[in-house]
Amino acid sequence: xxxxxxxxxxxxxxxxxxxxxxxxxxxxxxxxxxxxxxxxxxxxxxxxxxxxxxxxxxxxxxxxxxxxxxxxxxxxxxxxxxxxxxxxxxxxxxxxxxxxxxxxxxxxxxxxxxxxxxxxxxxxxxxxxxxxxxxxxxxxxxxxxxxxxxxxxxxxxxxxxxxxxxxxxxxxxxxxxxxxxxxxxxxxxxxxxxxxxxxxxxxxxxxxxxxxxxxxxxxxxxxxxxxxxxxxxxxxxxxxxxxxxxxxxxxxxxxxxxxxxxxxxxxxxxxxxxxxxxxxxxxxxxxxxxxxxxxxxxxxxxxxxxxxxxxxxxxxxxxxxxxxxxxx
Numbered sequence: 001x002x003x004x005x006x007x008x009x010x011x012x013x014x015x016x017x018x019x020x021x022x023x024x025x026x027x028x029x030x031x032x033x034x035x036x037x038x039x040x041x042x043x044x045x046x047x048x049x050x051x052x053x054x055x056x057x058x059x060x061x062x063x064x065x066x067x068x069x070x071x072x073x074x075x076x077x078x079x080x081x082x083x084x085x086x087x088x089x090x091x092x093x094x095x096x097x098x099x100x101x102x103x104x105x106x107x108x109x110x111x112x113x114x115x116x117x118x119x120x121x122x123x124x125x126x127x128x129x130x131x132x133x134x135x136x137x138x139x140x141x142x143x144x145x146x147x148x149x150x151x152x153x154x155x156x157x158x159x160x161x162x163x164x165x166x167x168x169x170x171x172x173x174x175x176x177x178x179x180x181x182x183x184x185x186x187x188x189x190x191x192x193x194x195x196x197x198x199x200x201x202x203x204x205x206x207x208x209x210x211x212x213x214x215x216x217x218x219x220x221x222x223x224x225x226x227x228x229x230x231x232x233x234x235x236x237x238x239x240x241x242x243x244x245x246x247x248x249x250x251x252x253x254x255x256x257x258x259x260x261x262x263x264x265x266x267x268x269x270x271x272x273x274x275x276x277x278x279x280x281x282x283x284x285x286x287x288x289x290x291x292x293x294x295x296x297x298x299x300x301x302x303x304x305x306x307x308x309x310x311x312x313x314x315x316x317x318x319x320x321x322x323x324x325x326x327x328x
Contacts, residue, residue, distance in 0.1 A: 021058035033166030036201030051109035082117035120152035168197030237317035
């Protein structure tokens, strides 16, 4: 564990800590990597390091009133901005609120800090609106953006930020992380695999039995759909799209499964995400060929992106399921 008490990403913590300690702060940072890696936690810890009255060598105390307010995102000098829901849209009006927030000097701290979560969900107008703020940020202002990857953002946004590219952690490391929290070894290994090396995802799954049950249900549905006829697939698609968020989560679960099938079909020995379904995945990999699995995987990746762009969900579900092979 590093000085900021963040699991993993020691290099990023060290760099940011040094920026604080040596007053070498950039006006904007972009933290990239898949959700659940700790992007939000890292951003909040930087905010604490900058505004904590008891900071020492870039390390916040985390026990003072200011640190506790930031941890709870209730500091008057901190603003957290995100789309209304995951997969939604961060709008230009929200960026304009940020501009108003930064136009006033800090209330009680050295810096006013804005954290944009999942900034890849910002529409083009919102991203363009932020450019002016990035170019003319006040000396007391700091912008922290998180996104899945920099390529999802306008190049002009990316070029004005210091980029920290966070990577998933080894499955073994996440397993040990969970076991240190008294999680049973077998469950810890499963959650580490399911999280894809993302400790935040592993912790969410640990505390959400419904999410694990949902995953089991959707993977069972996938196995059934592979032997189902067209009429049954159409009926399933109709039910699937009634809850758009559940539809998105289902696509992500199916995508993780087909990526595992792709690994086994290609002969790769990499660890599976759905390790508890290893025998089932191996059996399916033996019945399909590599081009087909690649096609299904790519189609699911496209489906997730299209759903986030508010395409016709019913049509998307039907096309996705109709393109799947019938595996007897």
